[in-house]
Amino acid sequence: MPVVVIIGGQWGDEGKGRVVDFHSQYCSVIARYSAGNNAGHTIINEHGKFGLHLVPAGIFRADKACLIGNGVVLDPAKLLEEIAMLTERGVSTARLMISQHAHVIMPWHPIIDRAEERLKGELAIGTTGTGTGPAFHDKVGRVGIRVADLMDREHFEWKLRNTLEYKNRVLTGLYGEEPLEFEPIRRQYLEYGEKMRPYVADTIAYVQDADERGEMILLEGAQGSLLDLDTGTYPYVTSSVPASVAAGGAIGIGLGPTSIQRVVGVYKSYQTRVGNGPMPTEITSGFEMEMLREGLGGAAGTAEYGVTTGRARRVGWFDGVLARYTARLNGVTSVALTRLDSLSALDSIKVCVAYELDGERVHTLPPTLADMSRVTPIFEELPGWNQDVTEARHLGDLPTQARQYVRRIEQILGVPVDMISVGPERHQAIVTRDVFGAVIP
Secondary structure: OOEEEEEEOOOOOOOHHHHHHHHHHHOOEEEEOOOOOOOOEEEEEOOEEEEEOOOOHHHHOOOOEEEEOOOOEEOHHHHHHHHHHHHHOOOOOOOEEEEOOOEEOOOHHHHHHHHHHHHHHHHOOOOOOOOHHHHHHHHHOOOOOEHHHHOOHHHHHHHHHHHHHHHHHHHHHOOOOOOOOHHHHHHHHHHHHHHHHHHEEOHHHHHHHHHHOOOOEEEEOOOOHHHOOOOOOOOOOOOOOOOOOOHHHHHHHOOOHHHEEEEEEEEEOOEEEOOOOOOOOEOOOHHHHHHHHHOOOOOOOOOOEOOOOOOEOEEEOEEHHHHHHHHHHHOOOEEEEEOHHHHOOOOEEEEEEEEEEOOEEEOOOOOOHHHHHHOEEEEEEEEOOOOOOOOOOOHHHOOHHHHHHHHHHHHHHOOOEEEEEOOOEOOOEEEOEOOOOOEOO
């Protein structure tokens, strides 16, 4: 059976969590393959409303195996808090597995994260301050501490002692911060390790065996493709390695690339972004900005504030140039279009179909930050529908103008829209095919 990757096609916050939550019913393994607790998913189902940052969104189906892959960096405290929260609310974590190869966020990582942003001044990226970026830096720099290290007391103590000596020199000499003490960290992280031990597994072997058995596997991406380190809007990107694109799914979970047969791209019906960096279709004031940011035109609970940081998201019209770029970049085979209900109160809706740069019409991502900052979006204007769509469950239930909008997105992306979200709850969706391409009546 095919392995499917679900990715975000924009700058993150597209609604991947609810898409994973819905489609996990068709899979036996759901695996998170990248990023850290700097990303988050909001899921609303019969259990209530949840904000997840590390645990895969398939966790709400007790018969599914949920894996945190080797491509993730995890904060043990945050992970254990998340597991405790799920348990307290009646959600089983018995089938959760944590890769022994996943890297760990250590106490110096958030300090460095915030200090780096402070020192950069106008060059600051606008990170979450969770330490995820510095943890990936250490991974690439070959000085990272992994989950497997926490399972071996003597090895961890040796590695911590040597790493901390180096990190304290960096903290005090470069950033002017106070040095960290060895003993509290040693004691705390060994305790984390013991609490995590029941979940730690060889997830690479597990997912490879599942693939060989022909089980349906869903790989859950975090953040969005435009934040990819190699192909995103650099330097305003994430530090995740593997990246926020579908190709990183195989690396981040331990499968060969030929196992991936389908890619679902999740796109919001408009555009949002958290943090700094150019956003050509941004709406900076007025009625449209207020309606989209506060979710006033859609279902309850659709205001645009970050799950991880609570920061207000920047909002704008759907950027067809960037969306087409990421659809091709990821080899997207089907699209989940979210937050269609949020557009319901608008009389007209704009869609960016090209950019103008130095008098030329361009249809792809400009190569430099300077060029990206100078483009002028070229818009098409489509009629709004001024009608509540939150009860729609079939395409025919949507107003004509809403169906026209969806079809225009399909034309721009060159990929069929198989799922349309009309509200945050699990059942508030129009689904014509599942993630494996099977028609849903």
